[in-house]
Amino acid sequence: MEKLREVINKIIFMIGAVLLTTITITVAWQVVSRYVFNSPSIFTDELARFLLMWIGMLGTTYAFGSKSHLSMDYLHTLLSPKTVKVIKIILPMLGMFFIGSVMVGGGALLTMNTMNQPSPVLSIPMGYVYLILPITGVINIIYLLGYIVDEVKTKECVK
Numbered sequence: 001m002e003k004l005r006e007v008i009n010k011i012i013f014m015i016g017a018v019l020l021t022t023i024t025i026t027v028a029w030q031v032v033s034r035y036v037f038n039s040p041s042i043f044t045d046e047l048a049r050f051l052l053m054w055i056g057m058l059g060t061t062y063a064f065g066s067k068s069h070l071s072m073d074y075l076h077t078l079l080s081p082k083t084v085k086v087i088k089i090i091l092p093m094l095g096m097f098f099i100g101s102v103m104v105g106g107g108a109l110l111t112m113n114t115m116n117q118p119s120p121v122l123s124i125p126m127g128y129v130y131l132i133l134p135i136t137g138v139i140n141i142i143y144l145l146g147y148i149v150d151e152v153k154t155k156e157c158v159k
Contacts, residue, residue, distance in 0.1 A: 001146035005065055008139060012062045016055060023051040046121040050129045061136040065143045088151045092144040099140050107133025
């Protein structure tokens with residue numbers, strides 16, 4: 001599972017780098033067109049907002065996959081190693097349920113319901129903007145499955 005996690009993180013990192021470069025160019029063009037040419041670009045604001053959504057969701061997914069996200073593990077020091085192991089299996093299961101219902105299920109519904117709704121300026125279906133929710137939801141579920149598999153495979157109970 002670690003290899004799969006590394007491959008997914010590498011892909012997310014590359015896509016994030018492209019999106020970050022694109023948003024930087026977009027915002028720079030907005031500034032130049034507004035203050036140098038006195039003719040603000042009409043598409044850059046909307047594009048930057050959509051890119052920011054994708055960058056934010058991919059960034060949090062990347063952090064989740066590399067275990068760089070915020071976690072509170074002080075409680076683990078107070079519990080027995082066996083209890084910690086059980087918690088490290090149950091919590092990802094609860095996370096999979098939540099992510100599956102909210103991000104994947106709700107995100108898929110939102111995406112499908114907004115495919116016929118064009119964005120005001122770019123005229124792209126808003127479903128493409130919201131598509132990042134089920135995509136990152138599925139990736140997060142894969143990560144959680146990996147965490148469960150890794151925890152079940154570990155024989156020792158470490159505090």
